[in-house]
Amino acid sequence: MKNGKIKVGFAPTRRTVFSVEDSLKYKKMIEDKLTEWGINYVNLDWLNEEGLLYSIHDAEKVVKKFREEEVDAVFAPHCNFGTESATAKVAREVGKPFLLWGPRDEAPLEDGTRLRDTQCGLFATSKILRRMGVPFTYIVNSRVDSPVFERGFNNFLGAASAAKAFLSARIGQVDTRPGDFWTVMVNEGELVERWGIEVVPTTLVDIEQGVMKYVSEKPKKLQDTVADLKSKVDFGAVGEDIINKIAALKLVLLEWAEAEALDGIAFQCWDALQAALGICPCFVDSELTDMGIPVSCETDIHGALVSLMLQAAALQTTPIFFADLTIRHPDNDNSELLWHCGPFPLSLACSPERKVGGHYIMPSGAPGVAEWEIKGGDITIARFDGDHGEYSLLMGHAKGTKGPFNRGTYLWIEVNNWPEWEERIIYGPYIHHVAGIHGKFAPVLYEACKYIPGLKADPVDPKEEEIRAFLRGEDL
Numbered sequence: 211m212k213n214g215k216i217k218v219g220f221a222p223t224r225r226t227v228f229s230v231e232d233s234l235k236y237k238k239m240i241e242d243k244l245t246e247w248g249i250n251y252v253n254l255d256w257l258n259e260e261g262l263l264y265s266i267h268d269a270e271k272v273v274k275k276f277r278e279e280e281v282d283a284v285f286a287p288h289c290n291f292g293t294e295s296a297t298a299k300v301a302r303e304v305g306k307p308f309l310l311w312g313p314r315d316e317a318p319l320e321d322g323t324r325l326r327d328t329q330c331g332l333f334a335t336s337k338i339l340r341r342m343g344v345p346f347t348y349i350v351n352s353r354v355d356s357p358v359f360e361r362g363f364n365n366f367l368g369a370a371s372a373a374k375a376f377l378s379a380r381i382g383q384v385d386t387r388p389g390d391f392w393t394v395m396v397n398e399g400e401l402v403e404r405w406g407i408e409v410v411p412t413t414l415v416d417i418e419q420g421v422m423k424y425v426s427e428k429p430k431k432l433q434d435t436v437a438d439l440k441s442k443v444d445f446g447a448v449g450e451d452i453i454n455k456i457a458a459l460k461l462v463l464l465e466w467a468e469a470e471a472l473d474g475i476a477f478q479c480w481d482a483l484q485a486a487l488g489i490c491p492c493f494v495d496s497e498l499t500d501m502g503i504p505v506s507c508e509t510d511i512h513g514a515l516v517s518l519m520l521q522a523a524a525l526q527t528t529p530i531f532f533a534d535l536t537i538r539h540p541d542n543d544n545s546e547l548l549w550h551c552g553p554f555p556l557s558l559a560c561s562p563e564r565k566v567g568g569h570y571i572m573p574s575g576a577p578g579v580a581e582w583e584i585k586g587g588d589i590t591i592a593r594f595d596g597d598h599g600e601y602s603l604l605m606g607h608a609k610g611t612k613g614p615f616n617r618g619t620y621l622w623i624e625v626n627n628w629p630e631w632e633e634r635i636i637y638g639p640y641i642h643h644v645a646g647i648h649g650k651f652a653p654v655l656y657e658a659c660k661y662i663p664g665l666k667a668d669p670v671d672p673k674e675e676e677i678r679a680f681l682r683g684e685d686l
Contacts, residue, residue: 214526216367216374218251219281220244221272221300223263225291229325233262233289236313236326239354240287247363252279262289269299276304283370285363288312291331298338301346307370307661310335311349311359345660350682358683365681368523368654373661375522376405379515380471383411385478387509393641394510400599401511404664409511410470414478417462418486424458425451432457442556443493444565448577455487456566456578460494467503474514475505479551480572490578492552493566496619500529500555507532507550510643516594516603517645523590523654529555530645531584531619535635539613544628547613547620548591548646552580554619558648560585570617584621586610590651591623594665597639603659604640605652606631606670621646626671634670653677 222240224233237260244251252275255261257268263286276284283306286297292312301308312328319325329351339346347369349362387394401407424432435457439445445453463475475498479491495505504521506513510532517530531554539545551569561582568575586609593604606625613622623646625631634640652669656677659667669677679685 214371214522214524215250216282216371216525217280218249219276219279219284219304219306220251220253221263221284221286221297222254222261222289223286223292223297224289225293225331226264228290228327230260232325234260236287236289236354237262240289240313243354247360251285252276252281263296263300264293266293266296266299269296269303272300273303276300281306282374283307283309283366285309285311288328288331288335290326290328292328292335294331294335294338297335298342298344301339301344302342307366307373308339308344308346309349309363309366310339310346311362312351314351314353347657347660352683356683357686361683362681365653365657368525368651369657369661371522371525372519372654372658375473375518376407376515376658376662378406379473379518380408380410381511381514382467382470382472382475383409383509383511384417384475385412385414385482385509388478388480391508394508394512394643396511398511405662407515410472412466414482414486417459420462420465421455421458421487424461425454428454431461435461442564443580444563446565447567452489452577455489456494459487459489459491460497463494463498467498472503474503474518476509476511476514477505477507478509479507481574484572484574484576488576490551490569490572490576492550493578493580495553496555496580499532499553500557502526502529504530504532504645505553506643507553508643512594513643513645516592519594519603519655519658520590520592520645520647520651523651523658524647524649528648529557530647531555531558531621532643532645533621535642535644538628539622542611542624544626545611545613545622545624546628546631547616547622548644549616549618549620551618552578554580554582554584554621556580556582558584580619581617582619583616584619585648586621587648588650589621589623590647590649590655591644592655593635593640593644595639595641600639600666601664602639602666602668603655604634604668604670605655607650607652607672631670634668653680
């Protein structure tokens with residue numbers, strides 16, 4: 211998978227009328243914490259002897275440096291009151307996700323004087339950020355070693371990563387959507403106009419020619435790929451010629467993704483591919499998704515975008531799985547089946563048997579379909595969609611649970627109130643496709659929406675106020 215590191219522009223600030231010594235002490239404490247957490251950051255040690263921002267005349271220098279370093283986010287801890295004019299100007303001009311926080315003040319000295327007044331300065335800076343129209347994330351005024359600070363900082367990193375993945379996305383589109391799937395219609399013009407999202411099309415003819423060239427020539431690369439795939443799963447029900455086509459399809463898609471710098475792929479997986487090559491792409495989709503190039507089914511471009519956001523929210527530490535919302539559990543009213551023909555990543559499988567065979571629904575029975583259940587645990591479910599020019603991001607948490615055996619790749623999940631989820635999806639603007647990922651990332655997605663103009667956060671469970679309470683650390 212891609213490197214999930216986010217580069218942070220570290221711009222600690224102080225005010226001239228408060229203690230310089232205390233500002234330097236807290237600057238070092240914060241930098242030590244960032245180093246401990248393994249954060250990739252660019253500091254201001256080059257700016258002046260203190261490495262602190264306190265003059266508006268230095269703001270342009272900081273902006274220039276952060277742009278040259280191509281930072282993905284800016285963090286401006288207020289080491290005392292801070293200088294709101296310079297800080298807000300840096301935030302506006304750099305134009306990246308911005309984190310506002312400062313360490314909690316100590317008690318006044320015995321003579322009644324105060325060294326920092328950090329909280330007061332945070333109030334000042336937040337007002338100027340609002341006046342300048344700068345979206346920002348705020349962590350409640352807390353101590354450097356507080357779990358509230360650590361939680362908020364990690365959540366911000368994930369949000370910056372998710373927003374970056376969305377706003378810079380290049381989605382490969384393999385052929386048109388299936389004719390009957392009106393649900394996956396998208397406005398490609400709006401995507402590029404609003405967010406700079408690029409859709410890069412190719413045809414099944416191009417894919418077919420690439421696959422058949424590999425199959426006819428059988429280069430070592432193909433032989434090695436075949437051997438690798440055979441070492442992972444049971445192909446007992448699939449002939450050697452089919453395995454060669456499956457391996458070749460993986461290579462062709464990977465080469466196309468590299469040549470076009472694609473972040474994800476939306477694949478027209480039926481039924482033209484079956485007529486052209488006699489295979490299903492499901493297992494290949496699983497392989498690419500496991501490698502950090504998520505593939506959505508039925509040419510679902512919005513599905514590929516939300517997959518990228520989820521993967522980035524987790525800082526590329528675990529793959530997504532792309533699923534249909536299919537049926538409710540026969541006995542559990544709050545359980546739903548997440549399923550698709552076979553694209554769930556093999557690395558998530560928990561079934562003892564991991565096999566690739568023929569499709570069990572299509573009349574052709576075309577081979578290439580993976581079959582395994584994936585592990586449960588904490589799950590985040592999300593869907594990006596829109597209509598009539600309005601877009602939103604559905605998000606919520608679930609847990610894996612037990613349920614009846616299924617063909618294909620699947621996971622039964624349980625939520626607190628499935629009828630509420632169902633109603634939210636029905637009234638839209640969503641469809642039956644979602645992306646899932648292991649872990650709890652709704653707060654990350656909620657925060658990421660601040661940095662994507664025109665995208666409304668739509669949390670189901672936890673609710674918005676529950677997310678905000680979590681980020682305030684009310685459970686700690």
